[in-house]
Amino acid sequence: MELLSGADMIARFLKDEGVERIYGYPGGAALHIYDALFRQDSVQHILVRHEQAATHAADGYARASGKPGVVLVTSGPGATNAVTGIATAYMDSIPMVVLCGQVASHLIGEDAFQETDIVGVTRPVVKHSFSIRHPSEIPEVLKKAFYLASTGRPGPVVVDIPKDMTAPTERYEYVYPKKVKIRSYNPVTRGHSGQIKKAVDMMLKARRPVFYTGGGIVTGRASEALTDLVQRLGFPITTTLMGIGGYPQGDRQSLGWLGMHGSYEANMAMHHADLIVAIGARFDDRVTNNTSKFCPTAKIVHVDIDPSSISKTVRADVPIVGAAGSVINEMISLVQDREPANPEALGEWWKSIDGWRAERKGRLYEPSKPGEALKPQEVIEAVYRATRGEAFVTTDVGQHQMFAAQYYKFAKPNRFITSGGLGTMGFGFPAAMGVKLSYPQDDVVCFTGEGSFQMMMQELSTCKQFDVGVKIVNLNNQSLGMVRQWQDLNYKSRHAHSYMESLPDFAKLIEAYGFTAIKVTTHEELAPALERAFADTNELVFLDIYVDPFEHVYPMQVPLGSMRDMLLSKTERT
Amino acid sequence: MRHIISILLENEPGALSRVVGLFSQRNFNIETLNVAPTEDPSLSRLTVTTVGDDRVIEQITKHLNKLIDVVKLVDLTEGNHIERELMLVKVKALGAARDEVKRTADIFRAQIVDVTPSVYTVQITGDAGKLDAFIQAMAPIGILEVARTGVSGIARGDKLLTL
Numbered sequence: 026m027e028l029l030s031g032a033d034m035i036a037r038f039l040k041d042e043g044v045e046r047i048y049g050y051p052g053g054a055a056l057h058i059y060d061a062l063f064r065q066d067s068v069q070h071i072l073v074r075h076e077q078a079a080t081h082a083a084d085g086y087a088r089a090s091g092k093p094g095v096v097l098v099t100s101g102p103g104a105t106n107a108v109t110g111i112a113t114a115y116m117d118s119i120p121m122v123v124l125c126g127q128v129a130s131h132l133i134g135e136d137a138f139q140e141t142d143i144v145g146v147t148r149p150v151v152k153h154s155f156s157i158r159h160p161s162e163i164p165e166v167l168k169k170a171f172y173l174a175s176t177g178r179p180g181p182v183v184v185d186i187p188k189d190m191t192a193p194t195e196r197y198e199y200v201y202p203k204k205v206k207i208r209s210y211n212p213v214t215r216g217h218s219g220q221i222k223k224a225v226d227m228m229l230k231a232r233r234p235v236f237y238t239g240g241g242i243v244t245g246r247a248s249e250a251l252t253d254l255v256q257r258l259g260f261p262i263t264t265t266l267m268g269i270g271g272y273p274q275g276d277r278q279s280l281g282w283l284g285m286h287g288s289y290e291a292n293m294a295m296h297h298a299d300l301i302v303a304i305g306a307r308f309d310d311r312v313t314n315n316t317s318k319f320c321p322t323a324k325i326v327h328v329d330i331d332p333s334s335i336s337k338t339v340r341a342d343v344p345i346v347g348a349a350g351s352v353i354n355e356m357i358s359l360v361q362d363r364e365p366a367n368p369e370a371l372g373e374w375w376k377s378i379d380g381w382r383a384e385r386k387g388r389l390y391e392p393s394k395p396g397e398a399l400k401p402q403e404v405i406e407a408v409y410r411a412t413r414g415e416a417f418v419t420t421d422v423g424q425h426q427m428f429a430a431q432y433y434k435f436a437k438p439n440r441f442i443t444s445g446g447l448g449t450m451g452f453g454f455p456a457a458m459g460v461k462l463s464y465p466q467d468d469v470v471c472f473t474g475e476g477s478f479q480m481m482m483q484e485l486s487t488c489k490q491f492d493v494g495v496k497i498v499n500l501n502n503q504s505l506g507m508v509r510q511w512q513d514l515n516y517k518s519r520h521a522h523s524y525m526e527s528l529p530d531f532a533k534l535i536e537a538y539g540f541t542a543i544k545v546t547t548h549e550e551l552a553p554a555l556e557r558a559f560a561d562t563n564e565l566v567f568l569d570i571y572v573d574p575f576e577h578v579y580p581m582q583v584p585l586g587s588m589r590d591m592l593l594s595k596t597e598r599t
Numbered sequence: 600m601r602h603i604i605s606i607l608l609e610n611e612p613g614a615l616s617r618v619v620g621l622f623s624q625r626n627f628n629i630e631t632l633n634v635a636p637t638e639d640p641s642l643s644r645l646t647v648t649t650v651g652d653d654r655v656i657e658q659i660t661k662h663l664n665k666l667i668d669v670v671k672l673v674d675l676t677e678g679n680h681i682e683r684e685l686m687l688v689k690v691k692a693l694g695a696a697r698d699e700v701k702r703t704a705d706i707f708r709a710q711i712v713d714v715t716p717s718v719y720t721v722q723i724t725g726d727a728g729k730l731d732a733f734i735q736a737m738a739p740i741g742i743l744e745v746a747r748t749g750v751s752g753i754a755r756g757d758k759l760l761t762l
Binding site: 144145148149152153154156173207208209210331332333336337340 | 609654657661669
């Protein structure tokens with residue numbers, strides 16, 4: 026039997042749970058825990074420069090690895106600074122455990138120094154939260170936190186730890202709990218066989234089917250099974266932004282991603298489909314556009330691990346509650362040795378799709394002419410080539426995010442790391458840090474803009490301390506591009522606060538931290554800059570690339586329209 | 600349509616706020632709320648009445664079920680059930696009204712549980728409709744104060760909401 030203080034239990038538990046790295050920032054209420062971390066060397070602590078970055082870094086790691094990211098912050102402002110990152114993880118169903126220091130139990134409720142009711146503050150943006158009430162609870166509560174964060178539909182779990190729970194003088198028995206049971210929590214695994222059979226029968230009879238798959242494929246590690254099923258059936262497939270990489274984008278059956286800035290062919294196929302097979306996607310408003318005009322001729326099969334996602338915004342004809350991988354495998358076994366009943370209709374369907382593809386081929390954007398500013402799309406394509414499409418890509422939020430998703434083609438899951446649900450500016454750079462620390466051999470590229478980057482640029486200091494060699498590609502359009510685009514379209518180009526005056530000299534800023542920065546303003550400078558940037562995988566390089574500030578992201582769905590109502594350029598619409 | 604949802608909830612600090620927070624967060628409506636411990640000290644029973652179409656009620660029950668502190672729930676209005684609410688009403692009881700209050704209370708099988716020279720406190724139990732009717736009947740006489748417990752309910756027959 027081993028007697029440990031609460032703080033030592035936390036450090037030991039993290040080791041026993043297999044956690045290699047945590048992200049955090051110390052402060053009064055967390056100091057016992059920090060002291061325990063100091064006295065061990067199994068768990069590495071990465072000191073960020075702002076608690077929001079700790080959550081994004083842990084989140085980036087979780088998205089790349091599929092394992093829960095771990096954060097440690099102090100009470101009050103430490104914890105409230107983490108809230109945006111917790112909400113980001115919640116919206117995208119990312120497993121994360123956030124340990125928050127809290128003022129000592131006897132001070133709770135007295136407006137003590139650095140006291141915040143963080144369980145209350147985070148309640149709407151966590152999967153669950155715990156408050157430690159006795160040090161002896163710590164191992165079991167932490168195990169429950171990790172179990173909840175990483176099973177079922179994953180999500181962030183907050184553990185609030187009053188300072189007296191970690192006091193070095195109070196020691197209790199520590200046993201690592203291998204298993205925990207929560208009586209009210211039994212996440213489903215297998216789907217209902219009868220429903221799956223019904224869905225497969227509909228799939229085989231379909232004339233104009235489309236797979237529409239989301240982040241559930243990535244978190245559910247179901248992309249191999251999905252690829253198998255889709256290729257057996259020969260159906261087209263479109264993914265959500267979160268589902269990118271769940272099916273290889275270079276494949277002929279892939280229509281790219283769908284929704285507000287999705288591909289023309291994906292949105293057209295959805296609108297005209299007679300069967301939509303949705304797996305691990307949640308029909309959110311950035312996908313469906315106006316739900317009353319959504320896919321008027323389609324029957325809907327909806328597979329999701331979370332029953333509350335089914336029929337939330339769009340009614341499912343065949344709801345299936347289950348884990349993506351298990352349901353897909355069951356579908357594969359039912360599809361085996363059977364052929365689609367309407368091969369001619371499917372052939373016609375592919376003809377329509379190929380027609381839509383041909384309509385837009387070569388017309389997605391207008392490349393820059395000599396002497397003109399670079400187009401952001403060109404830059405993404407150049408980075409794609411420079412990294413052979415194999416990098417981990419994180420993004421911030423805005424036009425550059427959409428361009429990255431459109432023009433960097435992903436063959437594998439867990440490679441495109443973006444804040445899809447919450448749309449958190451500032452996410453990309455710390456997320457890239459979290460990925461790079463765990464995948465040091467890989468290129469990790471953060472596409473950002475000068476707006477987003479300035480929200481988290483203090484993390485350059487963290488990169489300096491821990492030698493984190495991410496590549497930052499700043500698509501500098503000297504404005505908040507997406508805001509400006511909406512103002513162009515909806516506010517007669519009244520650019521209220523969407524310009525970026527007084528931009529810093531990014532090169533000097535980066536150099537102040539001892540890193541390399543390259544400013545690119547012309548076509549000719551781009552290729553050598555990329556070559557230099559990717560010469561050494563482990564060197565942080567910042568590319569400040571000036572791009573056309575007037576470029577818009579297209580296609581763009583028309584507000585309140587159907588899936589097929591899109592602006593295709595500044596002058597064309599469907 | 601009005602629904603009565605009964606929930607077995609972990610008797611944990613903060614559990615109630617998760618349920619209540621869910622309703623405001625998701626723009627669901629709470630008409631009445633009633634919560635108390637059960638015979639099992641680890642569980643509270645919470646009963647909420649809410650209004651919504653089938654789609655909304657489906658979302659409410661699904662989201663409630665997702666809460667880790669919710670152990671089990673039932674929509675009582677899906678089957679035969681008993682609905683009860685308790686109300687205490689203070690009414691002016693002066694002169695002729697004293698008899699009128701007493702008579703009306705008798706008609707509703709209510710009891711007068713406290714008396715002063717000018718005020719009767721009436722206790723009445725029933726479904727929400729009966730309580731509303733009693734308020735209507737008493738209004739002309741002069742209601743001073745109303746305290747309702749919110750609806751509680753249980754399924755008829757062998758059906759149980761237990762672990």
